[in-house]
Amino acid sequence: MNRTGEPSVAELMAQLAANAAEIAALKAEKEALSARVVKLEEELELARLHRFAPKSEKHVDRLFDEAEQVANEDEASGEDGEVVDLPETGFATIEKPEGKKRGRKPLPEHLPRERVEYDLADGQKACPCCRHQMHRMGEAVTEQLHIEVKAKVLQNVRFKYACRHCDRTGINTPVVLAPMPA
Structure with missing residues (x-):
């Protein structure tokens, strides 16, 4: 009852067994690849942690875990609004360092000062906009x-001038600073 060109039952069973073996091999390869992906993701996270995490031993994760644990215990006991004392960890308290100030340090106050003033000429004290x-x-x-x-x-004092008329009426208020000689 076998038609021509159609495979027999035995051939179909052999092909089915070969497909099942191939599927099993592919499943095993998929499991191995997923395990490798998980391992590589963990290694990447560990590398990021080593690169970007604080290097000091003062910032150990267990400090946060203890605070978290105390908070969880308080929530479980149902106490609200009470201040909880955290357990002593033995670490020194960390004080925030002040930032470095930029620029030059001011000259000492005990030095004598001589004031040299630079002023505009009377002709230059007129507003360039409205005169x-x-x-x-x-x-x-x-x-x-x-x-x-x-x-x-030497204190070099350069006077600044502005126009009251332009300040009251105009949009632009020119400010003129007396030039300092070279």
Whole structure:
């Protein structure tokens, strides 16, 4: 009853067994690859931890775990609003270091100071926009150490001028600073 071109039952059973063996091999390979992916992900996380985590022994994870454990115990006991004393870990308390200040240090206050003032000429005190008279609004003081026979500090004072008329009526208020000679 076997038609021509159709495989026999024995051939189908052999092909089915070969397919089952191939499927089993593929499943084993898939399991091995998934285990390798998990291992590589753990290694990557460990490498990131070593690269970006704090290096000091002061920042040990167990400190946080103890606080977490105390918080969990409080939640379990149902106490709300009470301040809980954390257990003593034996580590020194960490104080936040102050940031370094940028720029130069100021010159010592005990040095004598000589004030040298630079002002605009009367012709330059007119507003460049509206030609009204500008008022002195402040000064820019720079200090430099000047050493001859005796050390002293020269204070170079450059007066700043602004126009009250432009300040009240205009959008732009020009500020003019007296130039300092070279």
